Amino acid sequence: MLTDQQILRIPGPTPIPPSVQRAMTQPMIGHRGQSTSDMISDIRPRLKRVFGTKQEVIILTGSGTAGLETAVVNTVAPGEEVLVLVTGAFGDRFAKICKAYDIQTHVFEVEWGQAVDPEAVKNFLSEHPEIKVVFSTFCETSTGVLNPIKEMAAAIKEVSDALVIVDGVSCVAGTETEMDKWGIDVVVTGSQKAFMLPAGLSFIAASERAWKKIEANPQPRFYLDLKKHRDNILKDTTPFTPALSILFGLQQVLELLEEEGLENVYARHRLMKDMTRAAFNALGIPLLTSDKDASPTVTAVKPDDFDAEEFRKVMKKEFALEVAGGQQHLAKKIFRIGHMGYCSPADMLQTIAAMEIGLMKVGKEIELGQGIAAAQRVFLTEGAKAK
Numbered sequence: 001m002l003t004d005q006q007i008l009r010i011p012g013p014t015p016i017p018p019s020v021q022r023a024m025t026q027p028m029i030g031h032r033g034q035s036t037s038d039m040i041s042d043i044r045p046r047l048k049r050v051f052g053t054k055q056e057v058i059i060l061t062g063s064g065t066a067g068l069e070t071a072v073v074n075t076v077a078p079g080e081e082v083l084v085l086v087t088g089a090f091g092d093r094f095a096k097i098c099k100a101y102d103i104q105t106h107v108f109e110v111e112w113g114q115a116v117d118p119e120a121v122k123n124f125l126s127e128h129p130e131i132k133v134v135f136s137t138f139c140e141t142s143t144g145v146l147n148p149i150k151e152m153a154a155a156i157k158e159v160s161d162a163l164v165i166v167d168g169v170s171c172v173a174g175t176e177t178e179m180d181k182w183g184i185d186v187v188v189t190g191s192q193k194a195f196m197l198p199a200g201l202s203f204i205a206a207s208e209r210a211w212k213k214i215e216a217n218p219q220p221r222f223y224l225d226l227k228k229h230r231d232n233i234l235k236d237t238t239p240f241t242p243a244l245s246i247l248f249g250l251q252q253v254l255e256l257l258e259e260e261g262l263e264n265v266y267a268r269h270r271l272m273k274d275m276t277r278a279a280f281n282a283l284g285i286p287l288l289t290s291d292k293d294a295s296p297t298v299t300a301v302k303p304d305d306f307d308a309e310e311f312r313k314v315m316k317k318e319f320a321l322e323v324a325g326g327q328q329h330l331a332k333k334i335f336r337i338g339h340m341g342y343c344s345p346a347d348m349l350q351t352i353a354a355m356e357i358g359l360m361k362v363g364k365e366i367e368l369g370q371g372i373a374a375a376q377r378v379f380l381t382e383g384a385k386a387k
């Protein structure tokens with residue numbers, strides 16, 4: 001086996017495109033110099049398009065969770081009550097952050113593997129007018145669910161003035177995100193998922209309404225104070241030293257996204273999801289989520305007659321192909337295939353074909369080629385539309 005090859009099919013970190021890797025090897029520059037300002041000035045409008053917003057997208061140095069914590073400390077005023085919609089491990093993380101700050105936290109939990117029902121959220125909020133902020137997860141990476149954020153935001157607005165905060169870490173840049181049109185107040189994402197970069201940056205945008213609240217919020221914060229970050233980015237700079245190497249990479253990522261076209265990027269992700277799901281359906285292996293709730297960036301498989309952990313080990317050993325396991329109570333029960341960022345339908349054909357061998361090796365009786373044929377058929381029908 002090639003000792004330096006690895007096939008990363010986990011939902012983050014994701015593979016990095018070669019041109020992005022090269023961009024990140026540029027020599028260091030001064031973070032207060034003109035080249036850094038020029039770079040930030042170039043990045044700003046391009047990043048807004050990916051979020052679907054006219055607002056500034058703040059670039060923080062820190063992984064996705066730093067962005068989540070930033071959302072909490074900036075939008076929740078002392079003494080306020082919040083609601084966290086928990087559809088899996090990442091919704092749970094939002095709840096944990098809120099609790100760490102002693103915020104009175106209502107938790108609305110949905111069975112893991114299912115999406116949140118906007119009507120149910122609406123009913124909950126109409127009974128709890130004291131709730132001032134709602135935290136939600138766009139793609140719940142731990143289950144492969146894409147929550148209906150657009151419908152949810154609309155339903156919330158019918159009964160409540162609460163700010164709507166969305167963790168989009170594992171899908172922004174891989175699925176349509178229209179922050180302004182959908183009435184989302186805060187969108188957070190990170191660099192190492194659909195953004196095809198190493199971990200280390202977090203992006204966060206806030207609506208006009210959210211900014212008013214952020215400006216007036218007496219909650220103490222320093223590094224994560226969004227006001228400081230906004231004042232600086234408006235002048236094409238950052239309050240603290242940015243992760244310059246990742247910013248070099250980000251500029252190239254934006255180039256790639258624009259060359260392909262965002263619509264095509266999203267169609268490619270949907271296609272990879274459909275190919276993956278068709279393959280497992282054809283092999284008679286259960287998926288954790290329904291077609292309707294499935295995320296275009298990650299697919300969770302829930303085997304009922306073979307061991308998910310053993311399968312992961314075999315894939316690693318035979319093909320250096322890495323898939324993720326389950327988190328919390330889904331540990332050892334599922335495996336998760338990441339198909340986001342620098343990942344193509346051709347990569348998925350490779351993944352599925354290798355997985356059929358892995359399945360045979362763990363003793364699952366399948367007919368070789370059944371999964372791959374199903375994925376090929378999806379490509380021939382749907383792929384003709386998605387370029």
Ligand SMILES: *Cc1c(COP(=O)(O)O)cnc(C)c1O
Binds near residue numbers: 012140199
């Ligand atoms: C990966 C991820 C995060 C952030 O995790 P970090 O390890 O801090 O980058 C947050 N939310 C979701 C949905 C994620 O997938």
